[in-house]
Amino acid sequence: MIPFVRDMAFEYGQPDAVSPLIRRVVANNPGPFTYFGTGTYIVGHGEVAVIDPGPLLDAHLDAILAATAAERISHILLTHTHLDHAPLAYPLQHRTGAVIYGLDEPRHQTDEGDEDPRSAADEAHRFRPDVTIADGQILSGPGWTLEAVFTPGHASNHVAYALTEENALFCGDHIMGWSTTVISPPDGDMSQYYASLDRVQARGFEVLWPTHGPPITEVTPFVEAYRNHRLARERQILGELRQGPATIADMIPRLYRGVDKRLHVAAARSVLAHLIHLVRTGQVDCEGPLNLTSYFKLISNSTMGAGS
Numbered sequence: 339m340i341p342f343v344r345d346m347a348f349e350y351g352q353p354d355a356v357s358p359l360i361r362r363v364v365a366n367n368p369g370p371f372t373y374f375g376t377g378t379y380i381v382g383h384g385e386v387a388v389i390d391p392g393p394l395l396d397a398h399l400d401a402i403l404a405a406t407a408a409e410r411i412s413h414i415l416l417t418h419t420h421l422d423h424a425p426l427a428y429p430l431q432h433r434t435g436a437v438i439y440g441l442d443e444p445r446h447q448t449d450e451g452d453e454d455p456r457s458a459a460d461e462a463h464r465f466r467p468d469v470t471i472a473d474g475q476i477l478s479g480p481g482w483t484l485e486a487v488f489t490p491g492h493a494s495n496h497v498a499y500a501l502t503e504e505n506a507l508f509c510g511d512h513i514m515g516w517s518t519t520v521i522s523p524p525d526g527d528m529s530q531y532y533a534s535l536d537r538v539q540a541r542g543f544e545v546l547w548p549t550h551g552p553p554i555t556e557v558t559p560f561v562e563a564y565r566n567h568r569l570a571r572e573r574q575i576l577g578e579l580r581q582g583p584a585t586i587a588d589m590i591p592r593l594y595r596g597v598d599k600r601l602h603v604a605a606a607r608s609v610l611a612h613l614i615h616l617v618r619t620g621q622v623d624c625e626g627p628l629n630l631t632s633y634f635k636l637i638s639n640s641t642m643g644a645g646s
């Protein structure tokens with residue numbers, strides 16, 4: 339079981355000093371993927387960095403500006419370019435002159451064998467930060483030091499930021515206290531996700547600050563449980579395929595028994611992410627293109643490692 343943490347005291351638009359160097363302002367965009375809303379972090383005092391400005395909401399822009407009224411925002415850092423994290427970076431930059439750091443929005447990708455519905459015009463509107471950050475790059479201001487830690491998986495361009503002074507990690511949507519994170523192929527990638535979890539675990543951070551929800555303070559057991567949850571799902575999928583070849587649609591009702599049917603579409607993408615990983619690691623075979631409608635079958639010698 340994942341030891342979820344879900345309690346968080348806050349008021350929309352009001353900055354909270356949550357550590358000596360960190361303030362958090364929550365945007366009013368609650369939802370099934372954002373929990374209470376986007377938590378924008380302000381790091382430092384006087385000359386500050388803003389991490390994940392959030393969605394295009396005027397009230398949230400005003401709240402960030404009010405929270406930093408007598409200060410200068412020198413850096414805007416993005417964990418990734420999803421709509422609940424990045425779009426407010428441009429208006430905030432317009433008002434403050436801050437430099438935007440992160441990784442370009444990925445090119446639109448589709449499952450193998452699917453049509454790409456996005457036009458060349460859309461391609462021109464990809465989000466691009468001013469500075470393409472490098473893994474391990476250090477950004478600093480008075481009294482604070484942030485290190486970029488590449489953590490692809492939820493998104494191919496996902497970057498976490500380590501705050502050296504507090505041995506803390508702003509982990510974006512890579513790890514969330516209130517929920518598991520969405521891994522939706524082809525941009526979401528389960529193999530990369532596992533590697534990024536290991537990477538965070540190896541660093542021994544004292545606290546994780548996700549963009550949504552409260553901090554995670556029992557980092558090692560939490561990340562361990564988070565990883566085990568994915569591995570358990572993987573074993574269930576292998577168990578399904580041990581009964582014979584199957585499509586994702588065949589497996590979903592059994593894998594997600596008791597789960598609201600409206601969530602089955604998202605669940606199918608998550609199972610696809612697992613299956614892509616299992617194909618890559620030589621445990622599962624797939625006939626034809628690897629997508630939501632493929633037929634999957636177990637590679638016989640993989641039954642040995644599948645447990646039960």
Ligand SMILES: [Zn+2]
Pocket residue numbers: 371372420422423511549550
């Ligand atoms: Zn998010």
